[in-house]
Amino acid sequence: MSEISEALLEMYYFHPIKDAIESVLGKKINRIYKPSPQEEAWLGFDQAWVNDQISEEDFYEMIKERADKKSKPPYKKDRYTYIAFLLQFKVVEKKERIIRSWKGGKLSFRIPPKYTTPYYRSPLKTEPSKTAKYAQHNLLYEINKKFKNFGIYYACPMLFEQKDIFVPKVDLDKLILVDLDSAPSPYKKKWRKYNNHHIMFQDTTGKGMKWCSRPQKGTSFSSREWIEQKVVNSQLDSEGVLALIKDLVEFEKDISLDKKANNLIDFFEYRKFISCLKILEIDNEDVSKETRVKLSDKLLPVKEDIIKF
Structure with a gap:
């Protein structure tokens, strides 16, 4: 035994x-x-x-x-x-x-x-x-x-x-x-x-x-x-993050959250986005801190102190 x-x-x-x-x-x-x-x-x-x-x-x-x-x-x-x-x-x-x-x-x-x-x-x-x-x-x-x-x-x-x-x-x-x-x-x-x-x-x-x-x-x-x-270890620059956010906002307009989860979000791609939000440091005056936190909360339940700005 x-x-x-x-x-x-x-x-x-x-x-x-x-x-x-x-x-x-x-x-x-x-x-x-x-x-x-x-x-x-x-x-x-x-x-x-x-x-x-x-x-x-x-x-x-x-x-x-x-x-x-x-x-x-x-x-x-x-x-x-x-x-x-x-x-x-x-x-x-x-x-x-x-x-x-x-x-x-x-x-x-x-x-x-x-x-x-x-x-x-x-x-x-x-x-x-x-x-x-x-x-x-x-x-x-x-x-x-x-x-x-x-x-x-x-x-x-x-x-x-x-x-x-x-x-x-x-x-x-x-x-x-x-x-x-x-x-x-x-x-x-x-x-x-x-x-x-x-x-x-x-x-x-x-x-x-x-x-x-x-x-x-x-x-x-x-x-x-x-x-x-x-786990994605690469780091996007501010332009890449802004482009990613823009694509996701457009995506939200086209399909409901339920359908996204059931049909379109690949497990590892979704996890890739989570990793990006967690490790990235966004330095761009065009996106306010308030807006960034709001976008993040809409996509996944991340606390404000987790994301670096």
Whole structure:
């Protein structure tokens, strides 16, 4: 039995993840929703980091409404203009022995052909618990498919003993995020729910990640890489910011906020704009401070002291 539990890993990474999320969404606009064990069985995730435009109760109800594979619009709760990051923590096992394929009864399992020892794996929950209608993996797959402005990940820390957490500083490179965008459909015939499904890694960097039991290439990265790759670090000049604001104001005239959120705002493009507002320093007499704050508040719930002028 592992010395480390999912609950311990969540606690260990709470503050580093909080800092990382704030680097994307901005300080003071985050909320974290932590479902109870009973609620998690119906929601599929450990943590939801969101900006504060929706209550926890409404957030859970909205997820449940769409998590059903058969659900179709119109939905009762059809407004989700915020951004959310959903994490499901997994305990990773270090394996020193290779059996390329294994069958027993109805179960089967295959290890990627080029994998060598040691390799690392984390089991997926592909059958419903006694208190849930759907399997955890299926729930996350459905949520990822139906909420394009969400980022949904399995969080797989490369920590294997309790001594690994007693270090002076938390290493974000050891927290590997597996993107649900790369997950195979659990509804295909090749995906048998009773098979021994795992997330597989060749090494602790997360490179060469595979979805198994039938090996399929997936997407994974360290949390630090995620910040560097997905968060925009470039800085616009004042003319670029003014042009961006002008385009967004025109955009507001053409389409309602609900339609924007549902159809047109790509998750990473929206996050790019948030990053710009957070880091930019606007120095132009044509735009008053009062006007800038008003425009910012219209687009997202940013506090005045977050934006530098």
